[in-house]
Amino acid sequence: MARIPKWRHSKSPYELFQLIVEDPRIPKKEISRKFNVNLKTAEIWWNHAVERRIIIPPIFRRKCYENFKEYFYFLNTDDPYKLYWKMQENKEITYSSVETGFANFFIIAKSPIEPEGDIVLEGNRSDYYVSIPPDHDFQTAIVKMRNKLKDLDSLEYFPSPLLSRNYDYEPWDEKDEAIFQSLCNDMRMPFSRLLKETDTYSDKIMKWFRGRDEFGHTITMFFPEGDSSYILLRYFIDTNNDSLLIDIFSELPTSAVFYRLGEMLVISMYLPFSLEGRMIVREALSTLKSEELVTFYTNSFVEYGYRPD
Structure with missing residues (x-):
């Protein structure tokens, strides 16, 4: 397990993460203004958060429409x-x-x-739901999750956000697709480079940005100790209670990714290597199974993966 150097800056990485979630393309100059520091300092903070993989810079994934299937x-x-x-x-x-x-x-x-x-x-896959982690540690998360499990009737149920659609998203043309392909793995791509790569006009790009929540998800992930400090586990759960599981597991201080494949809810979770940190998920699922809110669950450990640039 890699050791992440201690964060020694006056603003926490979580405060920086909040700015990026609010505006994924926020300029570093604007970060410096909001934090009341000079531009060089803001750049150092951002670079440290990204290099240590505390913040994974924003990416973009399309929602589940017929013409966007994965x-x-x-x-x-x-x-x-x-x-x-x-x-x-x-x-x-x-x-x-x-x-x-x-x-x-x-x-x-x-x-x-x-x-x-x-x-x-x-x-x-359905639409994604990616949690915005609370600013607390794993011990606090465990306490909060256990409290919710003790009082399941008090939890507010809401419709599942993991939607699938059997119709196309329209309008969608070649320029829209070109913008998506350029931004899908780098939502902070400089505007000038985006114009050049897509060979399109600025009004088209700005319209795409303004409407992006209709057809996709902007995803920024957060790992307080850097992502190498956690183990990535995928859980496969037979349940009709998506909102309940989202509510409980969104207490984790690391980003969790939720989606559906048919009848199965899939959750990708980044958990600490400690025994207690990993056991809490089994504890939660076992409790939900005993309450007949989950029918079946199992998991996989992710050893390594590859994504083309």
């Missing part, structure tokens, strides 16, 4: 190592990872594929 495959294959390298040669693959547990390989593809191995779960 194809997810969890499978067991005889040789995950070889398949990992093979998938990097396939331009249709946008992400792949080697895992241990429920499945030993995971693929996200732009179009349907026939992967090598036995598929254990596949489908088009």
Whole structure:
């Protein structure tokens, strides 16, 4: 486990994270103004947060519309190592990872594929829901989660945000697609570079930015100790109570990613290596199962993954 140097700046990384969540393209000059420091200091703070992977800079993912489908495959294959390298040669693959547990390989593809191995779960993912972590430590999170589990009837239920649509998002043209492809892994791309890459006009880009919440998610992730200080686990849960699980697991001080594949709720969680930090999830799911709010659950540990630039 990598050791992250202590944060020694007067503003916490969480305060910086809050600014980025509010405005993912906030200029560093504006950060310096809000924090009442000079530009060089603001740049140092931002660079430290990103280099230590305390803040993962914002990316953009489209919502689940018919013309934006992504194809997810969890499978067991005889040789995950070889398949990992093979998938990097396939331009249709946008992400792949080697895992241990429920499945030993995971693929996200732009179009349907026939992967090598036995598929254990596949489908088009729903919309995402990514938690905005509270500014507290894991011990506090555990206490809050246990308190919620003791009084489940008091929790407010809300409709699941993990929607899937069987119709296209319109209008959507080649310029919209070009803007998306340029920004999907870098929402902070400089405007001048974006203009050049997309060969489009500024009004079109500004309209795309203003309307982006209709068709996608801007995702900024936060890890108080840097993401290498946590273990990435995926949980696969048979439940009809999405909002309840989102409420409970959003108490974690690290970003959690929620989505649906058919009947299964999938949650990617970054947990500490400590025993208590990992046991709390099992404790919560066991409690929910005993209350018949969860029917089944299992998980996988993510060993390593690859995403093309």
